[in-house]
Amino acid sequence: MQTTDSLLEAIAPAPGAPGTELFDPATGELVGVAPVHGLAELEAAISAAKAAQPTWAAAGHQARSAALVAAAEAVEAHAEELARILSREQGKPLNGPNARFEVGACAAWLRTAAATELEPETVVDDGSTRAVLQYRPIGLVGAIGPWNWPLMITVWQIAPALRMGNAVIVKPSEYTPLSVLALVKVINAAVPEGLLTVVAGGREVGEALAEHPAIGKVMFTGSTATGKAIIRSSADTVKRLTLELGGNDAGIVLPDADPAPIAEGLFWGAFINTGQTCAALKRLYVHEDIYDQVCDALTEYAKNVPMGVGLDEQNVLGPLQNRAQYEIVARLVEAAKASGARVLLGGDPDETRPGYFYPTTLVADIDNNNPLVAEEQFGPALPIIKYSTVEDAIQMANGLEVGLGASVWSADPHAARQVAQRLEAGSVWINAHGTVHPMAPFGGAKQSGYGLEFGAEGLKALGQPQVIHG
Ligand code: NAD
Numbered sequence: 001m002q003t004t005d006s007l008l009e010a011i012a013p014a015p016g017a018p019g020t021e022l023f024d025p026a027t028g029e030l031v032g033v034a035p036v037h038g039l040a041e042l043e044a045a046i047s048a049a050k051a052a053q054p055t056w057a058a059a060g061h062q063a064r065s066a067a068l069v070a071a072a073e074a075v076e077a078h079a080e081e082l083a084r085i086l087s088r089e090q091g092k093p094l095n096g097p098n099a100r101f102e103v104g105a106c107a108a109w110l111r112t113a114a115a116t117e118l119e120p121e122t123v124v125d126d127g128s129t130r131a132v133l134q135y136r137p138i139g140l141v142g143a144i145g146p147w148n149w150p151l152m153i154t155v156w157q158i159a160p161a162l163r164m165g166n167a168v169i170v171k172p173s174e175y176t177p178l179s180v181l182a183l184v185k186v187i188n189a190a191v192p193e194g195l196l197t198v199v200a201g202g203r204e205v206g207e208a209l210a211e212h213p214a215i216g217k218v219m220f221t222g223s224t225a226t227g228k229a230i231i232r233s234s235a236d237t238v239k240r241l242t243l244e245l246g247g248n249d250a251g252i253v254l255p256d257a258d259p260a261p262i263a264e265g266l267f268w269g270a271f272i273n274t275g276q277t278c279a280a281l282k283r284l285y286v287h288e289d290i291y292d293q294v295c296d297a298l299t300e301y302a303k304n305v306p307m308g309v310g311l312d313e314q315n316v317l318g319p320l321q322n323r324a325q326y327e328i329v330a331r332l333v334e335a336a337k338a339s340g341a342r343v344l345l346g347g348d349p350d351e352t353r354p355g356y357f358y359p360t361t362l363v364a365d366i367d368n369n370n371p372l373v374a375e376e377q378f379g380p381a382l383p384i385i386k387y388s389t390v391e392d393a394i395q396m397a398n399g400l401e402v403g404l405g406a407s408v409w410s411a412d413p414h415a416a417r418q419v420a421q422r423l424e425a426g427s428v429w430i431n432a433h434g435t436v437h438p439m440a441p442f443g444g445a446k447q448s449g450y451g452l453e454f455g456a457e458g459l460k461a462l463g464q465p466q467v468i469h470g
Pocket of ligand 1: 174
């Protein structure tokens with residue numbers, strides 16, 4: 001725990017300045033104190049960004065890429081400190097696909113943004129017309145993020161923004177400001193002063209960012225409701241937006257799937273980060289012929305996965321990050337129980353245990369209209385719905401207003417791809433769920449948002465397209 005202290009001290013509020021205490025959701029222990037920023041700090045950050053951005057834009061792709069590589073190296077040098085702060089503040093364990101994994105992803109996405117080239121594209125050259133499409137910096141970018149993967153999502157927003165010559169103002173979630181302040185402190189050793197600033201305020205700072213005339217683009221990841229508010233508050237300044245919003249991803253297990261070998265993939269597709277993941281499997285549709293076997297195989301796998309305090313090395317599942325999220329999960333599982341659905345595992349939280357721990361929960365024989373299916377639970381409770389025909393499963397999967405990810409599980413990749421093409425989701429995985437790659441574009445369908453992140457498409461989203469004729 002000692003190793004986190006120097007970074008936490010470096011980001012603490014100045015003596016006499018207002019601060020907010022952040023507590024470990026697993027233990028209730030104090031993690032650290034974050035500064036409380038408001039509109040004055042936002043204006044100061046915008047002034048600094050305006051001063052720094054033109055030189056950064058003029059530095060060119062090579063210099064900016066070199067800075068991002070240096071930023072990745074700095075993150076790697078501080079990886080364990082960052083993982084420990086993240087684990088204590090967010091609750092996710094150090095091990096498994098959690099805190100250390102998340103910090104590793106930050107370095108990987110920084111390196112990929114540095115290595116990805118975006119060459120001007122000659123779109124017409126027919127002898128009479130010559131037109132070249134290229135991307136200029138936008139200027140100032142606002143990056144507003146959630147609390148579930150606070151470091152990784154911040155890097156997803158800032159790495160392409162910086163790479164394309166922009167300055168960035170980061171507005172972290174009020175639940176996880178320490179992690180983001182620490183990450184940006186580390187990255188700032190590698191980029192010019194003023195270019196990248198965290199304004200650790202509440203939703204009023206997010207609103208002000210979305211309205212501010214100096215901000216040309218907002219990268220937002222969070223709930224669909226907040227995304228809609230940002231669309232409204234950015235309307236007067238016609239801002240560019242990338243919106244990565246809520247999801248309620250369906251997975252369809254086709255009748256030819258072999259239950260035992262897919263159980264581990266199904267489990268982690270649903271329970272990664274203890275279910276607090278935008279593109280996690282949140283509704284599982286299983287064909288009636290293999291329904292009981294899939295339920296048994298999942299229960300067998302799930303019951304042995306350790307959940308507990310993040311800093312204990314053996315744990316790979318943690319608490320819910322906050323009380324409000326705990327209550328959403330508990331309410332939805334109670335609704336399922338009240339409807340007569342069958343609890344295969346969990347569903348009985350120990351209210352005497354400290355921390356926001358909700359046990360790993362699997363619920364079978366549940367109706368597709370049950371709130372645990374229809375609403376985004378964002379926690380460790382998976383409903384398993386039985387279907388009779390693949391047509392029915394596709395219809396149920398497509399039946400919601402959101403469409404972030406989806407998955408199809410089958411022994412026949414061709415049959416799985418046929419189903420995948422019919423699913424209304426931005427990403428569809430076959431025999432996996434939620435795996436992301438820094439070069440594979442990621443974005444939502446329907447009310448899960450718009451715009452793409454990652455790879456060359458992600459860089460384009462942080463540039464102003466410009467066509468030069470002649
Ligand atoms: P949230 O929408 O409550 O908050 C996200 C951020 O928006 C916070 O920093 C918050 O302070 C800020 N904010 C709140 N109101 C605002 C306003 N009116 N204007 C501007 N900013 C405002 O989301 P959350 O609870 O932190 O995150 C969970 C949600 O995020 C889930 O629905 C999840 O599915 C979604 N999510 C999506 C992705 C994705 O890539 N699509 C990734 C992670 C999480």
